[in-house]
Amino acid sequence: MKEFLQILRRFVPPYKKYLGLSILFNILSAVLNIFSFAALIPILQILFQVDGGIRVNEYMHWNGDWGSIKEVATNNLYYYIQEFIVVHSASTALLVIGVFLAFMTFLKTGAYFLSSATIIPIRTGIVRDIRNQIYQKINSLSLGFFSEERKGDIIARMSGDVQEVESSIMSSLDMLFKNPILILFYFITLICISWQLTLFTILFVPPFGWFMGVVGKKLKAHSIEAQALWSDTMSMVEETLSGLRIIKAFCAEEKMNKRFNQVNSSYRDNIMR
Missing domain, CATH: 1.10.287 (Helix Hairpins)
Known part of the structure; x- marks a missing residue:
């Protein structure tokens, strides 16, 4: 991990623009992913009549209390869906929600693709910079170094070692700037849904981390x-x-x-x- 952070400090600064875009698209992907999963809830309630289906009596007005914002938002969402079902039928509501879910999935996939695409210039640029520095270092060495060093070792560093950096270390860039964002947003969502179940899940994190x-x-x-x-x-x-x-x-x-x-x-x- 220490070597990985050293590589980032030395080679990532010239590519801050791509790094910022990647973080932005990762945040957008996490938000859209949460909305995509949230859209499944009314679909399942309409299909399987969970808790008697979607049943809301009246529209709720938010009184400014942030503690009740989740309840108000859920109630009003179900209220509009219920009204839509009454006017247009459950099958039409199911179709509209399904199209909305497909559209959100399309946006989520597009944001995920863009987040990965913006990492590619960073990966390829860092590998290029490493090769350039190795070549410049070779040209700056004295002839006595090459009389003692095997040429195969030098070639291996230019090819195999740099390739290893690209495949093992630089591939971690995508996870480094993506997974923490996803974990943060998912963790907040889980707490909003059920903090008890989230606390129970956290108990399994230390043994898996050690493994x-x-x-x-x-x-x-x-x-x-x-x-x-x-x-x-x-x-x-x-x-x-x-x-x-x-x-x-x-x-x-x-x-x-x-x-x-x-x-x-x-x-x-x-x-x-």
Whole structure:
């Protein structure tokens, strides 16, 4: 987590505009998602006649008390739906609510897509900046460094390590700026619906968090090992290309094939784990 935050502080500031748009669309997606689920309640009550269906006696006026705003809003919503059913029939009301639900789902999906799309310039831009800095660092190193360092390790850092940053760390950007917003809005909604049930649900958060932390540490260890094996693989390819004449002169093709197969199989087994 510390390395991830360091990468964000170093590379995200040039892309603040896209970050702001992503947060905005994530908030919009969370709000629309809540409204989409809320639209299911009157549909279920009309279809299955839950609590006798939608039954409201009269329209309620809000007296300014914020504690009763939920009751007033729910009552008035059901009042208008009831009046619509009386005038146009339950099937027509069900059709209108279904169309409204489909429209809200379309807006929610569009906001979700836009939130993911605005993250793409950040991800690709950060990976580009990392590659540029690595290349500039290579050009600034002395010749003595390259006499001791294997070229395969350098190539692996330019390809495999940067790809690992993009696939494992940068892919977390979407979750970092999306999940907290969704959790916050859903948590507020759950409290408004039933704070007792929400409190009961929170009791399960610590054990699940501990379990996810243990799994994350194991995955990180395997990831570091996989990077080292990928570096060995690229080094063997570079050494083979550089000394291909020597390998053929001593008829060592079979030996080199076995060595490469061993390293490549180790990398594959590590990725599978």
